[in-house]
Amino acid sequence: MANTPSAIFTILSNDLLLSIAPYLHPKDISALSLTNKLINNLLTSAQGVYRHIDLSPEKKRFQDVEKLVSPTILSATRTLVLDFTLVAVAQLESIVHSSNITLLSIRGCKGIDERTLMAHFSPERSTKLKGVYYFTDPAPTTSRFVRKSATKFPNEWALVISNRRDVCFDTRLCRGSKHQIDEVGSTEPRISEIKLEGGCSGCGIYPTSKGLPNVLVAPAPLHSSTIRVACRGADGKPIADALRCEMCVRERWCEGCGKWWCESCAADKKRVTRPCLECGFQCGECIAAATLFCQSCKSGYCTTHNEGADDVKCEWCKASPAPRGASSTASNAFLTSAAISHYAMLRQTRPANTFVKSHAGASYRAGMGGGNFRNETIARRRALMNN
Ligand SMILES: [Zn+2]
Ligand SMILES: [Zn+2]
Ligand SMILES: [Zn+2]
Ligand SMILES: [Zn+2]
Ligand SMILES: [Zn+2]
Ligand SMILES: [Zn+2]
Structure with missing residues (x-):
């Protein structure tokens, strides 16, 4: 190496410096130039560091x-x-x-x-x-x-x-x-x-x-x-x-897994729905993966955003001493009507609580924020707000 012509050494070092320079902070480049005279010469002469x-x-x-x-x-x-x-x-x-x-x-x-x-x-x-x-x-x-x-x-x-x-x-x-x-x-x-x-x-x-x-x-x-x-x-x-844009892919793009359908495939059939406002529009698989059915009131709930719920009961039934009546409108009070029908459809295909942890469910949260329902009063207030 001692006999390597210095011109070649310079060219090689120059290339090396240029390829590492983008990874360095300007302060580090300045610090590096103070370490030795050769490097300093290289840095000051190198175009593009x-x-x-x-x-x-x-x-x-x-x-x-x-x-x-x-x-x-x-x-x-x-x-x-x-x-x-x-x-x-x-x-x-x-x-x-x-x-x-x-x-x-x-x-x-x-x-x-x-x-x-x-x-x-x-x-x-x-x-x-x-x-x-x-x-x-x-x-x-x-x-x-x-x-x-x-x-x-x-x-x-x-x-x-x-x-x-x-x-x-x-x-x-x-x-x-x-x-x-x-x-x-x-x-x-x-x-x-x-x-x-x-x-x-x-x-x-x-x-x-x-x-x-x-x-x-x-x-x-x-x-x-x-x-x-x-x-x-x-x-x-x-x-x-x-x-x-968001408007153009509405009802044909799943915010959970990214699956999408072209306009003609989505023309006569809704490919995604939004049972949970915070989850956004999702395909059937993503919804199924994030949905459990409350053993008390039998309604479905999103496991990502029903933070007060556990694997057995929805947050409402967990907070309230009495189960929500299956017939009363209050039973699904904090679900949208689209959600209620979607859950009803899901319940037919998945009778048991086969909970699959959603890979996508935790990765996004819309602005509303799932609250922990400490008591029935809070749950009722939310129910009123969403009606
Ligand atoms: Zn200007
Ligand atoms: Zn658009
Ligand atoms: Zn999906
Ligand atoms: Zn298509
Ligand atoms: Zn959700
Ligand atoms: Zn319940």
């Missing part, structure tokens, strides 16, 4: 990005990941309009006003940005790939995105038939929130993949800052026509 900067591990402390990265470093950066950091108004302004950054990831950032962000992407404002990650959930547990809390303006964003063809986002306009204009009119354009995985559970048809607008595949790639690479999935291909 600061190409990809990821500050998101700081998420727990919501640190100020300005204090972490100097303007000199930023001018050499092409991919900047700020997920879950605190982004100041002025900082966002300068990143969007006067930096060299191509790919910007600002998912779950504090300090970003959505209206202001949308205004930055109005057609008359110039930017070098080619891709912005804003909507996607970094750790999705269902095929809902856009975080529920990501945006309050799914329709307004659709307009921003359609007017800004030179910038890609991590979702695209829903191409579902509900938005196509016909005699009946159409629903407003809206961004996609759901990714239909695989093929239709009915006929097996797969979404097409030709001639679609670009969409970023999160997260930002480590070893390239080009939009072409950023829009390719793990399989090397762009995302097929599988992105839809």
Whole structure:
């Protein structure tokens, strides 16, 4: 090794540094450059050590990005990941309009006003940005790939995105038939929130993949800052026509396991129902897996959200000394009418309490929150609220 020409050594080290740099915090790169003269020379001469900067591990402390990265470093950066950091108004302004950054990831950032962000992407404002990650959930547990809390303006964003063809986002306009204009009119354009995985559970048809607008595949790639690479999935291909808004997949997509049915397979038959408001629309298998039948009142209950229930009794019967009468309307008071009929149907096929722990049941919770019913009074109050 002693005789290895130093030029080769430099090239090899350069490559090595460039491939590990995206994993390092800028502070670590600076620290590394102080360790020895050779490394220092390499780092200061290497083009691109600061190409990809990821500050998101700081998420727990919501640190100020300005204090972490100097303007000199930023001018050499092409991919900047700020997920879950605190982004100041002025900082966002300068990143969007006067930096060299191509790919910007600002998912779950504090300090970003959505209206202001949308205004930055109005057609008359110039930017070098080619891709912005804003909507996607970094750790999705269902095929809902856009975080529920990501945006309050799914329709307004659709307009921003359609007017800004030179910038890609991590979702695209829903191409579902509900938005196509016909005699009946159409629903407003809206961004996609759901990714239909695989093929239709009915006929097996797969979404097409030709001639679609670009969409970023999160997260930002480590070893390239080009939009072409950023829009390719793990399989090397762009995302097929599988992105839809919540309205377009209603009653044909299961929020539990992600199974879906194409529009013609769902045309004459509801494929999913919502017996538990908090579980959302689910297929029969997912509902069966999360449902038990109370041995006292014989009604069904969701084991994920009936927190006061046990394996034998529903939360109502457990809290109340007397069982709910099978005929009284109060017996199913906290279930929707769709739920009651669905449970009645299930009861015919599953007479015993064959409880299967739901793989999906625990992975999502809607905003209502299942309460523990400590006593009958609370149970009654909830019953009244839901009627
Ligand atoms: Zn602006
Ligand atoms: Zn189908
Ligand atoms: Zn739609
Ligand atoms: Zn399912
Ligand atoms: Zn539930
Ligand atoms: Zn009961």
